[in-house]
Amino acid sequence: MEPEKPTEPKGLLQTHELYKYILETNVYPREPESLKELRAVTEKHPWAVMSTAPDAGQMIEILLKITGAKKALEVGVFTGYSLLLTALTIPKDGKIVAIDMDREAYEIGRPIIQKAGVEHKIDFIESQALPALDKLLENPKNVGSFDYAFVDADKINYINYHERIMKLVKVNGIVVYDNTLWFGSVAQPEEMVLKEFKEGRVSTIQFNKSLVADPRIDISTVPLGDGLTICRRLY
Numbered sequence: 001m002e003p004e005k006p007t008e009p010k011g012l013l014q015t016h017e018l019y020k021y022i023l024e025t026n027v028y029p030r031e032p033e034s035l036k037e038l039r040a041v042t043e044k045h046p047w048a049v050m051s052t053a054p055d056a057g058q059m060i061e062i063l064l065k066i067t068g069a070k071k072a073l074e075v076g077v078f079t080g081y082s083l084l085l086t087a088l089t090i091p092k093d094g095k096i097v098a099i100d101m102d103r104e105a106y107e108i109g110r111p112i113i114q115k116a117g118v119e120h121k122i123d124f125i126e127s128q129a130l131p132a133l134d135k136l137l138e139n140p141k142n143v144g145s146f147d148y149a150f151v152d153a154d155k156i157n158y159i160n161y162h163e164r165i166m167k168l169v170k171v172n173g174i175v176v177y178d179n180t181l182w183f184g185s186v187a188q189p190e191e192m193v194l195k196e197f198k199e200g201r202v203s204t205i206q207f208n209k210s211l212v213a214d215p216r217i218d219i220s221t222v223p224l225g226d227g228l229t230i231c232r233r234l235y
């Protein structure tokens with residue numbers, strides 16, 4: 001049997017109608033204007049699908065508020081939806097270290113971030129993520145200092161990011177990994193998986209297993225967007 005081709009995005013839900021209902025009824029009415037604007041400019045980008053899902057963003061906003069996060073780390077910025085969401089949510093004197101190797105995409109969202117008055121909270125690092133994280137770790141002030149981290153970059157490296165981020169976040173700090181259900185492919189038999197998802201599926205399955213086996217964290221996987229795994233550092 002031919003694998004089913006995805007049509008329009010519906011996250012991991014059974015129907016487009018249900019996803020539309022969630023967005024239109026619960027998410028868009030509460031979404032700040034600047035995030036709507038960022039979403040609109042991002043839609044013109046050929047890789048717009050990579051932008052953090054607004055329903056997942058709404059959940060992240062609650063996490064940031066509950067934990068009172070002030071110092072945040074983001075790996076994978078793209079045009080900046082999750083970055084702007086974080087910048088809008090953390091306090092005025094909060095800081096976000098945001099890493100992406102693609103400055104061009106960040107420049108698409110940056111004028112909107114500036115207009116929203118939150119650019120002063122952001123330290124954008126144009127770099128491959130692994131060396132940037134290693135550099136952060138060289139400064140003892142950064143070790144165990146982050147309240148929150150969001151990882152939404154190359155899935156194959158999540159395992160490597162995790163080891164570094166475990167040292168950068170404080171005990172009780174929260175780490176959120178995006179795409180941990182990789183378009184639902186993690187639960188599909190291999191022969192049913194579309195070619196373009198195969199590599200990501202394998203690394204995501206391995207990564208999910210490694211989180212389950214990691215005694216340093218609590219975890220919860222939430223089927224929002226493309227799957228979020230929320231971790232809390234225990235020790």
Ligand SMILES: C[S@@+](CC[C@H](N)C(=O)[O-])C[C@H]1O[C@@H](n2cnc3c(N)ncnc32)[C@H](O)[C@@H]1O
Nearest residue numbers: 050051052076078081082101102128129153154
């Ligand atoms: C899924 S997008 C991030 C989406 C973003 N969180 C948002 O809300 O729009 C992934 C991003 O990770 C970046 N990326 C991929 N591999 C990377 C790497 N090895 N180092 C740094 N950035 C990387 C890409 O340039 C891309 O902008």
Ligand SMILES: O=c1cc(-c2ccc(O)cc2)oc2c(O)c(O)ccc12
Nearest residue numbers: 049050051152153154155178179226
């Ligand atoms: O379709 C994608 C692709 C990515 C992706 C692929 C390769 C990389 O090096 C980084 C990112 O990420 C996505 C994503 O985060 C998402 O939420 C939806 C779709 C995709």
